[in-house]
Amino acid sequence: MPTNSPVKDDEIDLLELFRRMGRTLLKWLQAAGRAFLVSFFFLLKNSFILALSILLGAGVSYLFKWTSKPFYKSEITIKSNTISNDEMIPYINKLNLFLKEENLTAVASSLSTNPEKAETIRDIEAFWIIDMNNDSIPDFSDYRNKHNVYDTVNVRMKDRFVIRAEVSDPEDLILIRNGILYYINNNPVFQQKNDFRLKQNNEMLARLNYDINQLDSLQKIKYFEETRNRKPEEGGQMIFLQEQKTQLLYEDIYKLYKIKQKLDLENNLYPEIVTIINEFYVPNKRHNGGYYFGKVMIPLSFGLTLLFLILYKNRKKLREIYKRY
Secondary structure (H helix, E strand, O other): OOOOHHHHHHHHHHHHHHHHHHHHHHHHHHHHHHHHHHHHHHHHHOHHHHHHHHHHHHHHHHHHHHHOOOOEEEEEEEEEOOOOHHHHHHHHHHHHHHHHOOOHHHHHHHHOOOHHHHOOEEEEEEEEEEEHHHOOOOOEEOOOOOOOOOOOOOEEEEEEEEEEEEEOOHHHHHHHHHHHHHHHHOOHHHHHHHHHHHHHHHHHHHHHHHHHHHHHHHHHHHHHHHHHOEEEOOOOOEEEOOOOOOHHHHHHHHHHHHHHHHHHHHHHHOOOOEEEEEOOOOOOOOOOOHHHHHHHHHHHHHHHHHHHHHHHHOHHHHHHHHHHO
């Protein structure tokens, strides 16, 4: 008996613990069920007023739409050939700083336009392009600038970035496109770096052409020596006194040719500081339409109406609490 009683007590305590947990879980489920039923019938009872609040939010949204000036959004994708994106993106975003400060003179000077046209520009901002799974395929633009720079799987693309523009007139997108190119190409530091890049490429191409010719001549000499060292055998067959691995020169030549082709491609296709990959598209609809205001005004109107109904229904309890404290 003395040895079995602790075991029985432990079993009883464990069963009591499970019973209490079951009762607590049952109370929670009952409370959640009651809350769901109360909420459901409350919404059903006040469905007419809540529906009116949704219609009111939609009406206010369309009122804002017709009373506000329209603006349009578009974006352009640019490849930076000389300057890294770490340096290019902050440089582009200086235009956004000028616009926030309403420094139209600086905007007009930077984009090579007049202040009247600069006044129609609402925003110009550059963003990183994110490559999911690091497969060199662009997936999305980091418009919120919240990408983790220490993420090694989803990385920022180094060879391109996006510029988003907001304008009052979509026809001004061509003006902004030319202005951005003017702003970039007239940076003296960027010009010097690009000229130096092209100069280095030309010097490397000259050296590659020389090395390819040297290897080609060496290949011909080795082939001549191999042919001369061949000795005829009885029966008309040939034997080799010295075996040379001339085919190894082909690998060296092809490696040099690949480097040469890459530099030729860079010089011919990307001779400028930047290259446009995707142009601005002309949007058919204004960005600040009914949906632009509705996604804010409808939930706001619905939420305020719901809060008012809850307070009105519990006004007696609230008065008691107020008097008590």
